[in-house]
Amino acid sequence: MAFKLRQTYALASSLLLCLAGLVARAQSPVRPAPQEKEDVLRVDTELVQTDVAVFDKSGKFVEGLRPEQFEVKVDGQVVPVSFFERVSRGGPRPAAA
Numbered sequence: 001m002a003f004k005l006r007q008t009y010a011l012a013s014s015l016l017l018c019l020a021g022l023v024a025r026a027q028s029p030v031r032p033a034p035q036e037k038e039d040v041l042r043v044d045t046e047l048v049q050t051d052v053a054v055f056d057k058s059g060k061f062v063e064g065l066r067p068e069q070f071e072v073k074v075d076g077q078v079v080p081v082s083f084f085e086r087v088s089r090g091g092p093r094p095a096a097a
Contacts, residue, residue, distance in 0.1 A: 048074070 052070070054062040067084035 054065060056062055067081040070081055072079050072081055
């Protein structure tokens with residue numbers, strides 16, 4: 001009889017542990033797997049384009065100028081020249097290499 005009593009206690013304890021686990025699982029909210037957040041890089045930029053023609057005293061176009069030889073000011077503040085290009089107009093285009 002003592003053996004059956006021990007088995008009954010063991011079985012009852014096992015059932016209580018299983019039920020406690022089920023109750024705990026039922027009470028905890030189900031959380032979805034965390035999704036990876038994408039890195040977002042936002043950049044605000046403003047393009048200001050201007051044309052400049054430089055002529056010497058005799059009215060001839062000055063060749064070979066570099067960006068360092070120009071000073072651009074916006075609202076009185078010097079702004080660095082980030083892109084500098086010579087554009088020819090009105091003549092035939094050079095042949096593509």
